[in-house]
Amino acid sequence: MFYWLLKFVVLGPVLKLLFRPDVRGLSHLPRNGPVILACNHLSFSDSIFTPLVVDRRVTFVAKAEYFTGKGIKGWLMRQFFSGTGTIPVDRSGGKAAQAALDTLLRVLREGGVAGIYPEGTRSPDGRLYRGKTGVARLVLESGAVVVPVALLNTDEIQPTGTLMPKVKRVRMRFGAPLDFSRYAQAKGDRFVERAITDEIMFELMAMSGREYVDQYAVKPKPLSSRLDAAVPVER
Template identity: 85%
Template sequence: MFYWLLKYVLLGPLLRLVFRPDVRGLGNVPADGPVILACNHLSFSDSIFTPLMVKRRVTFVAKAEYFTGKGIKGKLMRQFFLGTGTIPVDRSGGQAAQAALDTLLRVLREGGVAGIYPEGTRSPDGRLYRGKTGVARLALESGARVVPVALLNTDEIQPTGTLIPKIRRVRMAFGAPLDFSRYDAARGDRFVERAITDEIMYELMVLSGRPYVDVYASKLKTSIEMPGAVPAERSEAIRQQPFRRDASTPADR
């Protein structure tokens, strides 16, 4: 009940009034059945705008710390995430990624809509980075269609590290649904999972117009946050990595 109140009465109308969304291709989201929204990730606000723009309920997962904050800020954040259908997942253990996928798989098997960021983390510089194959496993296990969703300027609206977003028109684009049922017989094949993931990332690159880097964003973040953890020459190579359509290395997941 609170979800619908927040989306259609409270927060949704306010955000539409303030940020005047320019959303293309929203009709590409199927009206029923399991659907995966595979989004690029530029800003914290991605998880706000995406579920509020889609007519169906969209479930993302978020780290449990967002639900355990203290004081007024913590309570407001907890209510917001609960109200937008976000599910907390404990990311402190080694099975965190699998726990998140299991949660989204349950949503899909119930015919719902699951949101996921294939890059696994926010882009450190606005470019699109190599996708992790969890999105492919979700698609194969659930039979869900995958709709690529390009957040086009949320990094300008709320850059990383800022609390208050800038008042600008938010722009988003939804691509045509991708059907991977042709791979049903190849579930568990890591080469197939990589091929599916690369196809999704290619569609996101085309939709977003962002340069694609065939490196995991987490590696670049490590080189920035922990100087010396990644050799200097490797760090610089990551920063300058160009887009390569044939740069698939299935074993590196």
């Protein structure tokens, strides 16, 4: 209930008025059944704009720290992420990635919509990076179709490291559903998982117009971190 109140009564009208979403291809999104929204990742605000324009509830996962902050800021952040359907995942352990996938898989098995960033992190420079195969495992385990979502300019609206977004029209594109049912019997096949992931990333490349880099995205480290890597420091 709080999700719908926050999205359609409180935040939704305000955000749509300010950022005037230019959305194309939204009719590609099935109205029922499990769907994976596979998005490129340019900005923190991607997880705000994507659910904003979709009538169905979209579930993303986010690090648990967003839900444990203190004070007014912590409370507001916790209410926002809880209200928009985001689920906290503890990323401190080695099994954190699997915990995130298990959470999204549960959503899909219930016939819902799961949002995922196949790159695994925000692009450090605006280019599109190699996708991780977790999205393919979700496809094979759930049987869900994949709708590629290209966010075209959220890195201009809220560049990495900035708190307040610029008021600028957000542009998004939804692609035709990708059906991978032909691979239904190939669960656990790493070659199939890579083929599915690469097909999704190809669609995102074509839709976004971003340069593709065939390697995993790594956030640029400050000089001090690079020095620490060269000279190990006890912490």
